[in-house]
Amino acid sequence: MQNKWLPYFLLLPATLFLLLFFLYPFGMVAYQAFATDEGVLTTKYITKMTSHWKFKTALSNTMWLALAVVPIQMVLALYMATIVSKLKKGRDLILYIWTIPLGISDLAAGLIWLAILDQTGFLNSLLVGLGITDQPTTFLGYQNKGTIFIAVMLAEVWRATAIILVILVAGIGLIPKEYYEAAEVFGAGGWKRFTKITLPLLKPSLQTALMLRVILAFEVFAVVAALGGTNLPVLMGEVYNRQFVLQDSHVAAAFALLILLISIAFTLLIMWLLRTPKEARL
Amino acid sequence: MKSFVKQTGAAVVALSLSVVANSASAQDLLFWSKQGKPVEEAQAMRDAVLSGFEGSVDFQPNDGGPWLTRLQAEIEAGEGKIGVLGALHGDYTTFADDLADLSDIDLGDAAMNETFMELGKLGTSEQKYIPWMQATYVMAANKKALEHLPEGADIDALTYDQLIEWSKTMAEETGSPKFGFPAGPKGLKHRFFQGYMYPSYTNSMVTKFRSAEAETAWNKFKELWSYTNPGSTGYSAMQEQLLTEEVWVVFDHTARLANAFNERPDDFIAFPAPAGPTGRGFMPVVVGVAIPKTAPDMDAAKKLVSYMANPATQIETLKALSFFPVVDVELPSDMPAAVQLSGSAIAKMSGSADANPGLLPVGLGDLGGEFSQVYTDTFERIVLGGEDVRAVLDAQAETLRNVMVEANAPCWAPDPASDGPCPVE
Amino acid sequence: MSTESTVVTGNQRIAKWSVNISIVFLCLWVLVPIYLLIANTFSSPAEVNAFPKRIYPSFDTESVRFFMNFYGVGSALWNSFKVACLTMIMSIAVGAPAGYALSRFEFRGKNTFRVLVLMTRAFPLPLLALPLAVMFIKVGLDDTVLGLAIVHTVLALPFAVLITFSLFSGVPVELEEAAWTLGCNRLQAFIKVIFPLVLPGIAASAIFAFVISWNEVFAAAVLTIEHRTLPAFLLQSLDDAPLHLKFAGGAVLVVPALIFIFMVRKYLFSMWGIANR
Numbered sequence: 001m002q003n004k005w006l007p008y009f010l011l012l013p014a015t016l017f018l019l020l021f022f023l024y025p026f027g028m029v030a031y032q033a034f035a036t037d038e039g040v041l042t043t044k045y046i047t048k049m050t051s052h053w054k055f056k057t058a059l060s061n062t063m064w065l066a067l068a069v070v071p072i073q074m075v076l077a078l079y080m081a082t083i084v085s086k087l088k089k090g091r092d093l094i095l096y097i098w099t100i101p102l103g104i105s106d107l108a109a110g111l112i113w114l115a116i117l118d119q120t121g122f123l124n125s126l127l128v129g130l131g132i133t134d135q136p137t138t139f140l141g142y143q144n145k146g147t148i149f150i151a152v153m154l155a156e157v158w159r160a161t162a163i164i165l166v167i168l169v170a171g172i173g174l175i176p177k178e179y180y181e182a183a184e185v186f187g188a189g190g191w192k193r194f195t196k197i198t199l200p201l202l203k204p205s206l207q208t209a210l211m212l213r214v215i216l217a218f219e220v221f222a223v224v225a226a227l228g229g230t231n232l233p234v235l236m237g238e239v240y241n242r243q244f245v246l247q248d249s250h251v252a253a254a255f256a257l258l259i260l261l262i263s264i265a266f267t268l269l270i271m272w273l274l275r276t277p278k279e280a281r282l
Numbered sequence: 283m284k285s286f287v288k289q290t291g292a293a294v295v296a297l298s299l300s301v302v303a304n305s306a307s308a309q310d311l312l313f314w315s316k317q318g319k320p321v322e323e324a325q326a327m328r329d330a331v332l333s334g335f336e337g338s339v340d341f342q343p344n345d346g347g348p349w350l351t352r353l354q355a356e357i358e359a360g361e362g363k364i365g366v367l368g369a370l371h372g373d374y375t376t377f378a379d380d381l382a383d384l385s386d387i388d389l390g391d392a393a394m395n396e397t398f399m400e401l402g403k404l405g406t407s408e409q410k411y412i413p414w415m416q417a418t419y420v421m422a423a424n425k426k427a428l429e430h431l432p433e434g435a436d437i438d439a440l441t442y443d444q445l446i447e448w449s450k451t452m453a454e455e456t457g458s459p460k461f462g463f464p465a466g467p468k469g470l471k472h473r474f475f476q477g478y479m480y481p482s483y484t485n486s487m488v489t490k491f492r493s494a495e496a497e498t499a500w501n502k503f504k505e506l507w508s509y510t511n512p513g514s515t516g517y518s519a520m521q522e523q524l525l526t527e528e529v530w531v532v533f534d535h536t537a538r539l540a541n542a543f544n545e546r547p548d549d550f551i552a553f554p555a556p557a558g559p560t561g562r563g564f565m566p567v568v569v570g571v572a573i574p575k576t577a578p579d580m581d582a583a584k585k586l587v588s589y590m591a592n593p594a595t596q597i598e599t600l601k602a603l604s605f606f607p608v609v610d611v612e613l614p615s616d617m618p619a620a621v622q623l624s625g626s627a628i629a630k631m632s633g634s635a636d637a638n639p640g641l642l643p644v645g646l647g648d649l650g651g652e653f654s655q656v657y658t659d660t661f662e663r664i665v666l667g668g669e670d671v672r673a674v675l676d677a678q679a680e681t682l683r684n685v686m687v688e689a690n691a692p693c694w695a696p697d698p699a700s701d702g703p704c705p706v707e
Numbered sequence: 708m709s710t711e712s713t714v715v716t717g718n719q720r721i722a723k724w725s726v727n728i729s730i731v732f733l734c735l736w737v738l739v740p741i742y743l744l745i746a747n748t749f750s751s752p753a754e755v756n757a758f759p760k761r762i763y764p765s766f767d768t769e770s771v772r773f774f775m776n777f778y779g780v781g782s783a784l785w786n787s788f789k790v791a792c793l794t795m796i797m798s799i800a801v802g803a804p805a806g807y808a809l810s811r812f813e814f815r816g817k818n819t820f821r822v823l824v825l826m827t828r829a830f831p832l833p834l835l836a837l838p839l840a841v842m843f844i845k846v847g848l849d850d851t852v853l854g855l856a857i858v859h860t861v862l863a864l865p866f867a868v869l870i871t872f873s874l875f876s877g878v879p880v881e882l883e884e885a886a887w888t889l890g891c892n893r894l895q896a897f898i899k900v901i902f903p904l905v906l907p908g909i910a911a912s913a914i915f916a917f918v919i920s921w922n923e924v925f926a927a928a929v930l931t932i933e934h935r936t937l938p939a940f941l942l943q944s945l946d947d948a949p950l951h952l953k954f955a956g957g958a959v960l961v962v963p964a965l966i967f968i969f970m971v972r973k974y975l976f977s978m979w980g981i982a983n984r
Contacts, residue, residue, distance in 0.1 A: 006893075010808035011820060013801045014868060021861050022827045025838035029830075053663065080733060083726055096972050097734050100741060102914065103964030105922030105938070108957045112740045115747065115954070119513050120526040122743055125759035135457055136758070141512025142666055158740065163915070167870060170908040174877035190722075204873035212869060215829045229466040229516035230662065237467070239831050244347040246651035247376055249834075256831045263829030264822060271818070312932060320947040321777060321956065340932070347833055348928035348939075355840030355929070362844060363932050522950055525756045541949050545752065 033253035045250040049258070058233040063262075065149070065224075065234065066217035069156045073213060074206075076157065077164035082194065085172045095169065102162040110226025113155040114140075117227065140227060148228045155223045160216065164209040171205025172198065207274040214270065215263045235259050310340035311582050314352065315368030317415075317569055318603050319343040326602035334598070335589050337582055346373075353377070353574065362576040365583040367411075371401055371568045374411050376648040382573040383408035387584055392591045393610040397641075398568050405645045411570030414590050415605035417536045418566050419473060420627040422520070422543075422552050427530035430455055438630050440556045442482065442502055445531075449509035452530060459511045462529030465661070468518035470535055475657040477565025477640045478533075479503060481696050482558030487640055488686065488704045489697045492679040499558070500664050500671050507665050515666065524550060535567065536628070540604035540620035547619030554631035561638030563696070564631055568642060569605060638696060645691035653689075656682045679706050744961065747954040755951040770955035779935065784963070786852060787921060787936040793856035794863055794920035795913045801860065802867025803909060807897075809868070810875035821869075828865040832858075836929045843930060850932045858926045863916035870915070874908035875901070914971060921964050937963075 035041050049055060084095050101109070116122045117139050124136035139147050175198065183193050199206075221236035235255055242252035318327045324343050332339045344352070349369070356362025357380045367374075367381075374381065385408060398413035421440070430451045431437065435444040449461035465471045476487050483499035484490040511529045519538035523529045525545060532539070533555065542550055555564050571590050573583045589595055596607035597614065604620050606628070617625075631637065646653050660678045663669045683706040693704035747755050748771060749764035774780060805824075809817060839858060840849065848854035878901055886896035927939035941956045948956060 007808040007812035007814045007817075010804040014805040014824070014864065015820070017801050018823060018827060018861070018864070021839065021857055022830075022835070023823075025835045025842070026826070026830055028838045029834045053659070079729070083730060086726075092972065094730060094734065096969060097737055099968060099972075100737055100965060102918055103921070103968050104741075104961055105924075107924065108744075108922075108961055111953055111957050112744050114516075115743060116740060118526075118528075119511070120528050120756075120758040120760070122760055122762065125762070129759050138458075138511065138513050140516055142515040143512055158736065166911050166914070167873070170870070170874060170911050171877060173907060174874065174904070201877070204876040208869045208873040211825060212828070212866065215825060215865075218829065219831060225467050227516070231515050231666070236831060240347065240833065243834060244350055246655055247350070247648050248652070249837075252834060256834050259831060260826060260829045264826065267822065267825050267829075271821070310933075320949070321773070321941070321952055322948070325777060342932065342935075344928055348836075348925060351833070351836050351929045352840060355837055355844060358837075358841045359844035363850065519947060525950070526758060527756075528758075538947075545949075 029249075029253050030257055032250050033257050036250070045254045049251050049254040054233050054238065058235050058238050059258075061232055062218060062220065062235045062259075065152065065156070065220055066214060068149075069153055069160075070210070070213055070217050072153070072157055073161045073164055074210060077161050077168055077209070078206075080161075080165050081168040081172055082198065084169060099162045099166055101159050102166065104159060106159065106220075106222035107226075109155055109159040110223045113151065113158070113223070114226050117151050140229070140231075142229075142231050145231060148231055151227045152220075152224050152232065155227060156217075156220065159223065160213065163216075164213055167205050167209040167212075168202065171202050175201045203274055207270060210274070211267050211270050214266050218259055218263050218266075309578070310338045311365040311579065311586055312363050313339050313341045313366045313368060313586065314349065314364040315341065315343045316346060316349045316370065316373060317343065317368050317605070319345065323603050327599075331595060331598045331602050334595065335586060337585070339586060349373075356574065356576050360576060361578075362574065363578060364574055365577050365579060366586050367572045367574060368414060368569065369572075371411075371570060371642050372646075372650045372654075374570065374572060375404060375646055375650045377572075377574070378404045378406055378410055378647070380575055381410045382575050382577065382580065383410075384412055384573065384584070384587065385409040387412060387588055389588055389591050392593055392596075394591060395608045398566075398608050401568055401642060401644060402570055411572035412587050412591055413568055413608040414571045415569045415596070415599055415603065416566050416608050417569075417605045418564055418628055418631075419470070419478065419533060419535050419555060420539070420552050420624055420631065421555055422524060422532050422534070422539045422550055424524060424527060424530040425549055425551060427452060427460060428551075437551070437553045439634065440553065442506070442556045442558050445556045446502065446506045446509065449506060449531065453509045459509050460530040461506070461510045462517055462520055462523045462532040463507075463510050463514045464517045464520055464532075464534050464538070465514045466516045466518040470538070471661060472654040472657040473535075473565060473567075474533060475661060476643075476654070478555050478563045479558070481563025481565075481638050481640045482556070482560060485560035485638065486697050487643075488682065488693060489707055491682055491706050492675040493707065495559070496675060497671050500660075500675070502558075504665055504671075536606075536620070536624040537604045539624065540618075543620035543623045544618050547623065550623070552623040552627035554627055554634060557634075557636050561636040562631065562634050563638045563640060565640045566642065568608070641695040643691070644694050646685070646689045647691075649685050649689045649691075652685050653682075656685065682706050741961070744954060744958055747951070748958040750951070752949065752951040755954065770951045771959070773952065774941070774955055774959045779940065780937070780959075783935050783937040783940040786931070786934050787938065787963075789852050790856045790859060790927075790936055791917045791920040793852065794859040795916040797856060797860040798863040798867040798916040799909060799913055802864050802912065803871045805868045806871025807875050807901075809872045811880070824865045824868045827861050832862065832923075833925050835861075836926050839926070840929050849930065850934055852934055855927055855930050855934070855936070856920070858930065859920035859923055860916070862923065863912075863919045866915040866919070867912045870908055870912040871905065874905045878904050910971060914968060917967060918964055921967075922960070 033045055034043070080098055084091060087094065114121070119136050119138045127133045128136055140151060179197050180193055183197060188196065219236050220234055221240065224232050224234050225237060235258060239252050239255045239259070242248045242255060313332070318324050318341070324341065327341050332341055353364065353367065356364055395413060398416065402409055402411045402413055404410045428437070430448060432444050432447045432451065435448065449459070452460040463471065479499050480487050480496065484493055484495040490496055513528065517523055520532035520534040521539050521542040524532060524539070524542040539552070543552065555562060571587045573580065573587065577583045591609055593607070593609055593611040596609055596611055600606055600621055601618060606625070632639065643650060643653055656678050660674055663674045664671050686703040686706060690703050692702065693700040697704060743762070746762065746764040749766050749768065750761070751765060751767035751769060754761060754765055809821065843849040843854045848857070882900055883896050886900045891899060922938060924938045927936045931939060938960060941960060
């Protein structure tokens with residue numbers, strides 16, 4: 001097998017698979033955003049999407065949530081990963097505990113956090129039980145959009161940090177220990193070792209984790225719906241609403257394409273920001 | 283590592299075998315339903331309602347999204363597994379062309395509600411669905427709330443003004459708002475505006491959408507909202523908040539209150555929806571059974587449809603889903619608490635002197651969703667967004683007019699009949 | 708003992724303690740919400756609805772028993788397991804070669820491929836479900852374990868490709884080249900040298916695939932009738948279910964996934980010590 005063709009040969013299964021089961025149905029849906037049922041090309045569905053009074057709120061909520069949640073998750077996951085990599089005993093157990101949220105779907109996570117933050121939930125039970133407040137507080141009411149935003153942030157950080165953590169832990173595992181030993185010999189401190197060795201060598205993993213997480217963040221919905229009700233419209237919620245409640249698959253497709261577009265833009269940005277120059281590769 | 287690979291290999295083989303083996307299995311009649319989703323209800327449908335049917339039925343309740351997607355896919359593919367559909371009147375309007383004509387179905391001795399049968403034609407000459415069950419919306423309250431009831435108010439003949447006063451008193455005397463409204467993403471708030479608030483204040487659902495009376499109605503609702511639990515924007519089925527006592531007085535669909543009544547029948551009461559200047563508006567919910575043209579076994583499907591209309595089945599359905607019969611039946615006395623409580627509230631509501639019953643939207647085709655969205659958007663803009671009532675009504679009236687014109691839908695009760703699309707004045 | 712070294716050990720002690728406190732805090736942060744879910748699952752309906760809520764369970768098993776006796780839970784559980792395993796195998800089989808190619812070769816269309824892979828995750832699945840369902844009905848994949856596993860593989864593939872890509876990138880090419888000079892061909896070098904090193908990462912992406920499949924509701928609800936999976940069975944009914952059943956249903960779903968992660972954790976974590984040579 002010649003090297004020139006090997007990569008294409010290796011990519012073939014995945015490409016065929018995606019052509020058949022993703023690109024083909026995707027093309028059909030995407031087409032709907034620009035064509036009427038009769039097949040006439042039009043931009044009216046795009047206009048209909050952008051001119052709806054909720055559009056801007058949904059767009060900005062989605063962006064702000066992603067911008068607020070993802071950086072916290074990255075830093076937290078990085079911190080957790082470095083702690084774990086230095087542990088000598090109990091590493092397996094702690095890592096297992098920290099990856100538990102991996103197994104929890106967004107619907108279930110919404111359920112759990114609603115039970116905590118609800119007016120008759122656990123947090124209120126605690127506050128009233130300890131005598132800190134004498135009446136249960138409504139955290140998730142429509143006047144407290146800020147509180148709802150923070151609640152969604154908490155739930156998302158809780159639910160989806162483990163994804164990043166696992167990727168980073170696997171990546172740190174590949175960094176040769178000799179590098180750290182050498183750095184120690186030359187007297188580099190913990191922080192220096194982290195910034196000069198861990199971070200640069202972890203770049204491929206950081207890039208992967210960040211791209212995946214950002215894309216998932218733009219599709220946030222179930223947790224927002226559970227905690228925020230109708231108070232925090234997001235793009236994915238509009239997709240559902242258009243497709244299944246209003247049965248307007250054209251505008252639904254337009255919203256879906258918008259999500260895709262934003263995701264691709266951010267993906268390219270991350271690829272560029274965290275690119276590894278060829279000469280710096282191992 | 284070797285063992286990992288070996289295990290994986292063994293798993294692949296075992297799975298491929300079982301995938302092949304699975305492809306052959308008995309064909310049950312698939313009942314694809316949007317109703318009866320809660321796990322307990324689904325269980326009751328299978329155990330109590332459908333077990334009496336001669337053939338074997340696979341009852342699969344689903345959320346709106348999957349329900350619709352599967353149905354659309356089968357229609358588009360031209361073949362499918364769905365035998366019988368169960369859904370709301372409004373869910374069928376999009377699919378009128380794809381539903382088999384049920385005019386020749388033998389309903390036996392079931393005396394079916396005439397109005398509902400007419401609705402089942404979906405504006406065509408064919409019988410597109412057979413009514414299966416009905417429900418409506420009522421008020422429910424925790425008995426603790428009754429001591430705060432305004433003086434002189436009769437719980438069975440409440441007005442909207444009294445409801446506002448009551449909510450205000452409760453909020454002030456208990457320290458937190460005790461009225462709850464299903465304004466969450468899955469709450470049925472739009473039905474309140476269409477079938478309750480509008481008819482009660484304007485004697486109309488569509489025509490007087492932006493009238494001065496409508497402006498009054500929205501301002502009244504804003505007042506009520508100020509004494510409503512702010513968590514309401516997350517509520518879907520009010521039985522939950524009744525049971526946790528987060529709120530004491532609520533408005534909701536009878537089936538979405540049933541759990542509270544059944545679990546603690548002595549703690550809660552049901553009573554009619556309030557009245558406004560133009561009467562006590564209320565609206566039925568009709569659920570029908572239909573057969574898609576792609577059904578694999580048309581005869582078996584028709585048998586199941588007529589079985590669902592059977593009086594004995596209807597009584598079992600009432601026990602299972604808390605939806606009321608659409609045929610004349612003699613209700614036995616051993617009915618669940620929810621049935622007794624909401625049944626008597628409905629009787630009082632429809633029997634009241636100022637009753638102003640509305641009909642479900644007809645003739646909207648696939649714009650049914652957008653029709654409801656007009657009311658939901660109006661609510662979100664005026665009440666949650668705090669926008670100017672007049673301006674929002676004018677803007678939304680434009681959307682409503684477009685919907686009516688595009689669907690070419692004539693008016694329905696309580697609006698007077700119209701030639702051509704129902705006008706928005 | 709000089710003053711200087713005492714200061715250092717003092718600092719180290721503080722650092723060590725702050726790390727320990729972080730570990731405890733982060734463990735609690737993860738565990739407390741799960742604990743509340745489990746505690747509620749084992750409480751009676753009245754206790755679940757009560758306020759203020761109790762934080763310890765009364766070991767009432769009514770809600771759990773309801774699900775255990777629920778029609779078809781056993782076969783739905785088994786179906787979920789089959790679909791998830793198939794998804795895991797397919798996504799690795801298709802994804803890992805692609806990840807390797809991306810990490811080792813420079814070729815035209817490389818970035819296009821990466822973006823294509825990510826697109827599958829960036830487009831809302833509920834919209835894709837309709838054309839996919841039409842296609843599956845026409846070719847007879849509808850209502851099969853394989854059909855659903857294919858859809859789930861589409862969802863899991865970006866994880867498989869990108870995670871394996873970043874891991875292969877982290878393995879020095881010199882290792883592979885050394886194997887070649889010692890007489891291995893490309894495949895042998897891969898199997899003997901690279902594969903053991905990245906096995907933990909592959910296990911990680913396998914776990915992702917499993918969990919993604921396990922928790923996916925929408926496609927499962929549309930594409931399976933007789934072969935209904937557990938989440939399709941439970942999760943979407945939970946919205947309308949009474950509170951105590953919501954918790955029990957949530958727990959019924961979460962626990963198998965936790966057991967799975969627990970069982971495969973040794974592939975995931977204990978091997979990266981070896982990866983460090």
